Amino acid sequence: MATPRTTGNPSARTTVKRSPHRGHYERETLDAILDASFVCHVGFIHDGAPYVIPSIHARVGDTLYFHGSPASRMMRHMKEGDEVSVAVTLIDSIVVARSAFNSSLGYRSAFVIGKARPVEDPEERVVAFAAITNAVLPGRWDEARTVTRNEDKGTMLVAVPIEEYSAKIRGSEVDDEEADYELPIWAGAIPLRTVAADPEPDPRLAEGIELPGSVERFVATRA
């Protein structure tokens, strides 16, 4: 268990308070969770109210990249350098305890909080575009038609540094009250995972175009 620190990570606000033994502060653990999902939820403050918006994210080293329309509330706040938080949550199982109280979920979650910045350098923008494309479908950047100058102009790219963060992990073990183990009630876990079904070609797909490697690999690893 990590001890709260006033500087560095974990900070007072990223230290896991509830079930502290489930808190993890190693970058390796955090990165594995961030990289295992391409969808996160971004929290920001707009007109004094808390908002949560789902977004695609991509990690490159110590940076999380996001893209969006310049019209989006979230992107406008991020561009202004406002503080945002980012949550990535993977649900691994339903933990079925003998009691309702101890029933739970097996999960891995990542939390990053920090000030966003706009990505304006042309080289970094290409890195961010490619990372976001490949975060969803690894290898797709090299297959797809590249970004035009107008598309580039019309896309806002922002970055959040991975400096203040924590991860929280709960396994799938049942943790019942000792007396409850004698009850004639089933307990265990239901593992959950995301699978991909057969790709559905665009109805306007020209004849003779084969399934690309990116799609083939993605589906094969999520059968």
Add this chain to the structure above:
Amino acid sequence: MATPRTTGNPSARTTVKRSPHRGHYERETLDAILDASFVCHVGFIHDGAPYVIPSIHARVGDTLYFHGSPASRMMRHMKEGDEVSVAVTLIDSIVVARSAFNSSLGYRSAFVIGKARPVEDPEERVVAFAAITNAVLPGRWDEARTVTRNEDKGTMLVAVPIEEYSAKIRGSEVDDEEADYELPIWAGAIPLRTVAADPEPDPRLAEGIELPGSVERFVATRA
């Protein structure tokens, strides 16, 4: 497309701004999304910073229920009647366009914003406990060992009214630039879904206890 209104729903802050044709404001549409997932992300403000925390939620009529430890930051803010927002996001597919720019996700998302309140009435607390248990695993409330007085005391229950909300839906259709349809690049969608694997009994499960109906039904519908 709905027209923004200053009172009622959609409010100025729940009106979908980006891709407004994807905004939906019928309760039936919203409820279907809220009910299709037991995990949401809750946004709240703590010490002036935006936080996002994953949580289990359950809908009963016009109310979203949440439970947690009294020690949790999120629960403390909700108990105080602070404003929170709730996002539920279902990712249905990866939309593989010919261009990187038009690549996207098929999704259904729900957004609710409102002031939370503590649930203190004993009868409403039972409704909330049961709803949360059954939201994760329908029917489990009637199978599990019920909540004791001490467990009840140690659990914070809060409610958020479903009054100010919106949904946003994108299908799995590819929407490429007209000129791109001639490119020799594959396009289509990869459908995604969550499946359950075989239940794993608790190692301490007594002999002769059969799989309960709740688990059997859950796994059967997510094979």
